[in-house]
Amino acid sequence: MTTGSDDLHVLLGAYVLGGLSDDDHRAFSEHLRTCTQCQAELGQVSGLPRLLDLAGPEGGPHLSTTATPGGAPPPLMTEPDDGRLTTLLTEVSRRRRKRRSWLSAVGAAAAVGIFAGGAWLGPSVFSTRAPTPPTTHVVAAAAPGSTVKVDVALVTRGWGTQLDIDCEDMPTDGEVLLWVIGRDGKESTAASWRATPSGYSRVTGATALRPNEIQSLEVRTGSGRVLASART
Amino acid sequence: MPLDEEAVAEIYREHGPMLRRVVWRATSDANRVEDIVQEVILRVWKQAPEADNLRAYLITTARHLIVDQHRAAGRRPQEARLVDVAETDSALDRALDQVLVEEALGRLQTNHRDVLRCLYFERLSVAEASDRLGVPEGTVKSRAYYAVRNLRVILDEMGVTR
Numbered sequence: 066m067t068t069g070s071d072d073l074h075v076l077l078g079a080y081v082l083g084g085l086s087d088d089d090h091r092a093f094s095e096h097l098r099t100c101t102q103c104q105a106e107l108g109q110v111s112g113l114p115r116l117l118d119l120a121g122p123e124g125g126p127h128l129s130t131t132a133t134p135g136g137a138p139p140p141l142m143t144e145p146d147d148g149r150l151t152t153l154l155t156e157v158s159r160r161r162r163k164r165r166s167w168l169s170a171v172g173a174a175a176a177v178g179i180f181a182g183g184a185w186l187g188p189s190v191f192s193t194r195a196p197t198p199p200t201t202h203v204v205a206a207a208a209p210g211s212t213v214k215v216d217v218a219l220v221t222r223g224w225g226t227q228l229d230i231d232c233e234d235m236p237t238d239g240e241v242l243l244w245v246i247g248r249d250g251k252e253s254t255a256a257s258w259r260a261t262p263s264g265y266s267r268v269t270g271a272t273a274l275r276p277n278e279i280q281s282l283e284v285r286t287g288s289g290r291v292l293a294s295a296r297t
Numbered sequence: 298m299p300l301d302e303e304a305v306a307e308i309y310r311e312h313g314p315m316l317r318r319v320v321w322r323a324t325s326d327a328n329r330v331e332d333i334v335q336e337v338i339l340r341v342w343k344q345a346p347e348a349d350n351l352r353a354y355l356i357t358t359a360r361h362l363i364v365d366q367h368r369a370a371g372r373r374p375q376e377a378r379l380v381d382v383a384e385t386d387s388a389l390d391r392a393l394d395q396v397l398v399e400e401a402l403g404r405l406q407t408n409h410r411d412v413l414r415c416l417y418f419e420r421l422s423v424a425e426a427s428d429r430l431g432v433p434e435g436t437v438k439s440r441a442y443y444a445v446r447n448l449r450v451i452l453d454e455m456g457v458t459r
Contacts, residue, residue, distance in 0.1 A: 078439075078446075082445065084416040084437075110446070124399070124413075124414055153338065156339060
């Protein structure tokens with residue numbers, strides 16, 4: 066089967082999500098080399114798998130075929146309720162009056178009143194279904210004198226660990242490297258790339274170490290200066 | 298701004314349910330959900346009632362409110378450890394992203410969502426998904442294409458831009 070160019074174009078979806086046959090995969094990869102439109106579209110959607118992984122192995126309550134106890138919001142959360150709306154509107158007119166009379170001093174006061182509570186944001190946030198996620202994120206702390214922002218996702222793979230690196234506010238020229246330091250103290254580079262004028266880059270590196278064998282990660286310049294580091 | 302009440306009521310009706318789901322799942326505290334949702338809507342109404350992308354604005358505002366509150370809670374003496382605050386901030390960000398991604402999946406058309414579940418979450422091949430869903434392979438491919446495109450659009454609208 067196959068293949069006008071339109072047929073090939075549509076393979077982008079399954080190319081990103083996975084599931085193409087070897088033949089289709091080859092055909093689309095070939096097509097991608099020359100089709101600038103597909104290249105552009107791929108650029109827009111290639112980050113989706115990483116986001117989908119956040120939804121957990123089953124994609125969350127909307128995708129689960131089985132009901133997830135406690136996973137769905139209680140019924141009262143789903144419909145707007147006139148009583149609440151009235152409260153809200155009362156608050157609106159109250160604030161509007163306040164705004165008229167004070168002009169510039171409108172602001173946080175009312176909010177503080179509403180949110181004066183204590184540690185209401187319990188550990189529940191962090192326990193929302195986390196059965197050994199294959200991906201761990203670490204945020205690397207900028208070294209003194211450096212303002213870089215680095216976020217590394219460690220993805221467990223059969224061959225080791227894939228390192229998806231997001232960098233912002235980086236140096237704008239020169240070479241940058243990601244170093245992996247193992248628990249045994251051995252250091253190795255897992256990626257090297259050229260700085261971009263925007264100071265932003267997103268690259269993927271690889272190491273044979275498994276995530277639990279990695280002690281720390283360091284982003285360094287070509288001359289060895291540490292820009293950011295993270296312990297895993 | 299003569300029609301404040303109307304504007305706020307409209308925001309509330311249109312975006313209230315989504316905001317409540319997001320806030321509820323991020324905080325798991327039913328007592329606070331309505332307070333947060335109302336505060337978010339009031340802030341957005343006050344700052345930018347006609348923002349181009351209202352949904353993204355609302356969600357971003359909710360995110361800031363939740364994070365601020367969480368930080369405030371974290372600064373209480375018994376748990377005042379800076380490192381923890383930084384770590385929980387990013388964990389919280391991720392938890393919120395997770396909720397938003399799941400919310401976005403819920404907004405996909407059903408047949409697009411089914412294809413996405415088969416191909417991505419169940420790791421089926423196009424041929425297997427075609428069997429499972431009882432539609433031709435060509436349909437699986439084109440649904441996968443639109444699922445991916447639409448999901449990107451929905452996430453953009455929610456302010457999830459990475």
